Amino acid sequence: MSTGVAELLPPPSGGGGLEFLDAGGDVARSPLQLFWRRFRQDRVALASLAFIVFLIVIALAAPLVVGILGLPGPNVQNLNLTDAFGSPLGPSLAHPFGVDPLGEDVMSRVIYGTRVSLEVGIIGTLISTVIGVTVGTLAGFYRGAIDMVLSRTMDVVLSLPLLLFGLGLAAACSVRGCLKGLIEPGLGTIIFIIAFANWPYVARIVRGLVLSLREREFIEAARALGASDARIMFREILPNLTAPIIVYASLLVPMNILFEAGLSYLGVGVRPPTASWGQMLAAATPIFNTAWWYMVFPGAALLLTVLAFNLLGDGLQDALNPRTAR
Numbered sequence: 001m002s003t004g005v006a007e008l009l010p011p012p013s014g015g016g017g018l019e020f021l022d023a024g025g026d027v028a029r030s031p032l033q034l035f036w037r038r039f040r041q042d043r044v045a046l047a048s049l050a051f052i053v054f055l056i057v058i059a060l061a062a063p064l065v066v067g068i069l070g071l072p073g074p075n076v077q078n079l080n081l082t083d084a085f086g087s088p089l090g091p092s093l094a095h096p097f098g099v100d101p102l103g104e105d106v107m108s109r110v111i112y113g114t115r116v117s118l119e120v121g122i123i124g125t126l127i128s129t130v131i132g133v134t135v136g137t138l139a140g141f142y143r144g145a146i147d148m149v150l151s152r153t154m155d156v157v158l159s160l161p162l163l164l165f166g167l168g169l170a171a172a173c174s175v176r177g178c179l180k181g182l183i184e185p186g187l188g189t190i191i192f193i194i195a196f197a198n199w200p201y202v203a204r205i206v207r208g209l210v211l212s213l214r215e216r217e218f219i220e221a222a223r224a225l226g227a228s229d230a231r232i233m234f235r236e237i238l239p240n241l242t243a244p245i246i247v248y249a250s251l252l253v254p255m256n257i258l259f260e261a262g263l264s265y266l267g268v269g270v271r272p273p274t275a276s277w278g279q280m281l282a283a284a285t286p287i288f289n290t291a292w293w294y295m296v297f298p299g300a301a302l303l304l305t306v307l308a309f310n311l312l313g314d315g316l317q318d319a320l321n322p323r324t325a326r
Contacts, residue, residue: 038319045315048308055305059115066112071095071105074112075273078103088291098293100283106294109275110301116276117305119187121257124194129249131195132202133241137233139203140210151207154200166193166259170268186270190263194256205248206241213237243320250313254306261302277302 039045058065066073081089081103090098097107139150173189213219214237222232263269264278272279277298284295 035319039315042315042318044311045319048311048315051304051308052312055114055118055308058111059118062111062115066108069107071108071111074104074109074275076104076108087287088294090291090293097297098291100280100294101287101291106280106297109280110277110297112275113277113280113298113301114305116187116270116274117257117260117302120190120194120260121253121309124191124198124256124260125249125252127191127195128198128252129202129245131199133206133238133245135199136203136206137210137237137241140207141214141229141233141237143211147207150203154203157196157200160197162197162259163262165197166263167266167268169193170263186274190260190269193263194259198252198256202245202248202252205244209241209244210237213240247313247317247320250309250316254309254313257302257306257309 072078078099079102081095081099082101083089086101088099088101088103089095092098095105095107097105097110099105100109135150135154139147170189170193219232219236222236227236260269261276261278261281264276265282267282269278270276280298281295281302284291284298288295
């Protein structure tokens with residue numbers, strides 16, 4: 001019978017330590033165990049995670065996957081795969097997703113396009129998150145003049161029209177790069193634009209959380225024990241920001257993937273012959289009536305990828321919410 005206090009349980013056979021019963025008679029769990037228990041109950045989030053892992057494997061092993069499927073490389077052109085009027089041939093056993101007007105295999109290019117989208121989405125998000133967390137933590141912890149300078153910097157960056165900024169910078173750096181070669185054409189430029197544009201959003205969220213946390217009792221206790229500012233920030237505050245940072249970063253990834261696809265669609269993103277879903281959609285627009293497959297398959301890949309990351313972000317948000325019922 002539960003007495004309303006924690007009861008000790010003997011360790012399971014082969015294990016060490018003690019387990020505890022809470023007032024309801026359930027075994028007490030660590031935050032990681034609680035997260036996994038909530039997350040695995042969300043079948044949509046689990047399916048999204050499995051799909052994202054599948055995409056990552058496809059991206060990393062793109063040459064192997066293309067070879068196993070017996071497809072030509074993404075840049076192999078074969079004008080014999082067009083009809084008498086120069087229109088590309090549709091899906092077949094040899095080319096499941098059909099070919100484009102140059103005779104390039106669409107499935108092979110979609111597979112290689114996964115690399116570009118995940119690189120831009122994940123690397124761009126990682127860089128912007130690191131910058132945003134650093135700036136937001138400093139602004140929220142020190143306040144005063146430091147907070148004012150950093151917050152006004154965020155406001156300036158946020159006031160820039162993102163799409164026009166991306167178009168201008170990508171066009172200017174698309175040939176020889178910018179800043180003496182520091183920003184290279186192609187993926188380097190896109191990742192720089194994404195990191196530059198997104199870090200203020202992360203910084204604002206982190207700043208608000210740090211402003212609240214720095215007034216909590218455990219921070220005052222750390223100060224009373226003589227902990228340095230760096231120790232308080234890295235050992236006390238940042239661990240409490242892990243959940244919101246993970247959730248927000250998971251929602252930034254699909255936004256960045258769409259942004260790269262948009263720039264490539266407008267002709268200032270990833271340049272040929274590198275395969276990109278946005279670039280393929282742009283090339284397919286004029287011939288959609290006669291070659292529907294050239295737009296449908298890259299579009300479906302983009303849609304499913306963005307949807308999977310959004311659903312995973314929602315699942316993570318629910319699982320990391322401490323108010324979620326066990």
